[in-house]
Amino acid sequence: MLDNDNVVLVEVTRGNIVESCHRGAIAIVNGKNEPIASVGNINFLTYLRSSAKPHQAISVVVSGAAKHFDFTNQEIALMAGSHSGETYHANCAARILEKIKLPYTALYCGVHTPFSHTAAKELGKNVNELHNNCSGKHAGMLASALIGGHSLEDYYKAEHPVQRAIAKIVAEFAGIEVKDLIVGIDGCSAATFAITVAQMALSYARLVNPQALRPELQAATKLVANAMLEFPEMVAANTNRIDTDLMRALPGGLVAKAGAEGVYTIGILPSAKYPEGLGVAIKIEDGDIGRARNAAICGTVEQLGVLASTEMERLRTEYLPPIKNHRGVLVGEVRPIFKLNIK
Numbered sequence: 001m002l003d004n005d006n007v008v009l010v011e012v013t014r015g016n017i018v019e020s021c022h023r024g025a026i027a028i029v030n031g032k033n034e035p036i037a038s039v040g041n042i043n044f045l046t047y048l049r050s051s052a053k054p055h056q057a058i059s060v061v062v063s064g065a066a067k068h069f070d071f072t073n074q075e076i077a078l079m080a081g082s083h084s085g086e087t088y089h090a091n092c093a094a095r096i097l098e099k100i101k102l103p104y105t106a107l108y109c110g111v112h113t114p115f116s117h118t119a120a121k122e123l124g125k126n127v128n129e130l131h132n133n134c135s136g137k138h139a140g141m142l143a144s145a146l147i148g149g150h151s152l153e154d155y156y157k158a159e160h161p162v163q164r165a166i167a168k169i170v171a172e173f174a175g176i177e178v179k180d181l182i183v184g185i186d187g188c189s190a191a192t193f194a195i196t197v198a199q200m201a202l203s204y205a206r207l208v209n210p211q212a213l214r215p216e217l218q219a220a221t222k223l224v225a226n227a228m229l230e231f232p233e234m235v236a237a238n239t240n241r242i243d244t245d246l247m248r249a250l251p252g253g254l255v256a257k258a259g260a261e262g263v264y265t266i267g268i269l270p271s272a273k274y275p276e277g278l279g280v281a282i283k284i285e286d287g288d289i290g291r292a293r294n295a296a297i298c299g300t301v302e303q304l305g306v307l308a309s310t311e312m313e314r315l316r317t318e319y320l321p322p323i324k325n326h327r328g329v330l331v332g333e334v335r336p337i338f339k340l341n342i343k
Contacts, residue, residue, distance in 0.1 A: 005040065005044075007338065010299075010334060010335065013333050022292035023286070025044045026283075027042035027198040028280050028300075030274065034343075046261070046263060047182075047193065047260075048263065050133075051200065052170060052193060053079070053257060057076055057080040057227075060143055066223070069143055073231060076224060077231035078093060078235075079137055079140035080227065080257070082134065082236065083235075083237060084236065085131035085132070085133065087119070089130075089234065100142060100143050107138045108189055111129055113127065115133060119131070134186075134187075144162045145162050156188075167183070173203040173206050173207070174195045174199035181194070182194035187260065198281070200279075201281040204265045208277045232244040242297060242318075245318065245319075262282075262287045262292070264282040264283075266297075267279055274304075298315055301315070
């Protein structure tokens, strides 16, 4: 059921009127779980979807698999990402599988057309599980299953020990009990977890400032966050992906991760402006992952004031372009209209 307490975050204009609008919620908290700003109903319950991937990668580290199989930071970043299915992504996933001595057919993520239009055109019908945006995540799950001595054929199912370990980590980051997690099936067949938008924000605040977590989890969290910061192109792609472009706009300063159905999450590392760091969670109610979500991301980041003006303008140019008709005539715009009352 959609939530009437959510507010209009983004308007789409044509001429002098608003032609369409997108509602949603935004939650921002710091590393101490103190509210910094919010818009709409931040208790809106929704699935993390791919925004859970960094936490799923943390589980690989906690299991001991990352150390045992000597996974590189590049490989860990791929586990935490939703890659575009380009050759360097598929090759990285293949290297993970080589280390754990399993074929790509052991991945139960399924096959889909790569996010990269160039890769999709080059590969044609020659796509396999390695090109799935979740191949790194699934390879990591298989590594955790191996190191734990667990079965491989059902590693992705919610009742499997690997998924139960992930659920425990997701709950701890969100500040709730495991029993309070709602579990569904993701597009890649692995378990996915529903929490509130506010809890998503806390999860990402703790991703960049894990001081409230137990020591074992702190070390694993820092490793995964640093891998994402070092290899943002493995989290998404070198071009046409806002996750990577956001991280490159503030090198070493933030991690960004898209989820499905209008979910977007950002962790801003501790700085002079935000000494405890920030966790940001955005949910577009209608599930848009294009114009509306991009507008909400740009509006949020701009109001938080974490990017230089040149980087902010570059981001707006790429992800918030004006609306033009088929003849290139300017006819409207997509614009964020919310105001963050930052504390």
